[in-house]
Amino acid sequence: MGTVNTVYWIFTIGLAILLLTAIIVLLFLWKNQGQLREENRKLRMSYDEIEKKYTGVHAEQLRYKLNPHLFRNALNAIQSHAYQSYYALDKLSGVLDYILYDTDGRLVTVKEEIEFARNFIEINRLKTSPLFDIRIKNKINEADPRCHQAVIAPLSFINPIENAFKHADLQSDNAFISVSFSFENDSWFVLQVANKTNDLPPSLNTRGGLGNDIYLDRLSSVYGVEGYSCKESINNGIFITELRIKIS
Known part of the structure; x- marks a missing residue:
């Protein structure tokens, strides 16, 4: 027991x-x-x-309608590079998903917008020679809280990048396109796009045409006069666009 x-x-x-x-x-x-x-x-x-803070901005102003010719050019480029089709279609799928679903009348994080821009660059890379110099400089650490918490209007980066591929001198040996992402002084996000132009530099007030005017009007509507700046310059045959957006 x-x-x-x-x-x-x-x-x-x-x-x-x-x-x-x-x-x-x-x-x-x-x-x-x-x-x-x-x-x-x-x-x-x-x-x-x-x-x-953005309730006064109509949802349509947050959305940015891309020129349909952009996708026609992208599809033509994909078709002419069959060996890269799967990779390119995957990037194009990501771009379309971002436009159709991820940006539907809402703000996006800086990280989301940078990811979209990188996919967009990869699609346009197909239009260039494999040896063409495309430089992507992401100076933002993904561990930086601003990367995940700061929000901006979707497709804010599209126009400067699209114009770089549209107007760059893609044939010269020393031609290049450079895209840089960075934060500045804890208050601003900075996108700088530079490209080598041809021997006849484009006029600053005509580059981009009507699409450029619509793009700038949209930035002004979303961010206000004090919330952004978009400056263009030409120096020694290099066209530079610097977009600055005030972040929350």
């Missing part, structure tokens, strides 16, 4: 310790879950406050 009682008490004590441990673990998880809920609530409030 003594042995049976000893086993019984050992089993009972072991079960009690196990239950106590389970209760402690559950209390710990419940506490952490509460903290996570509170952090998510604060992030949601912060995001809602940023969204409210």
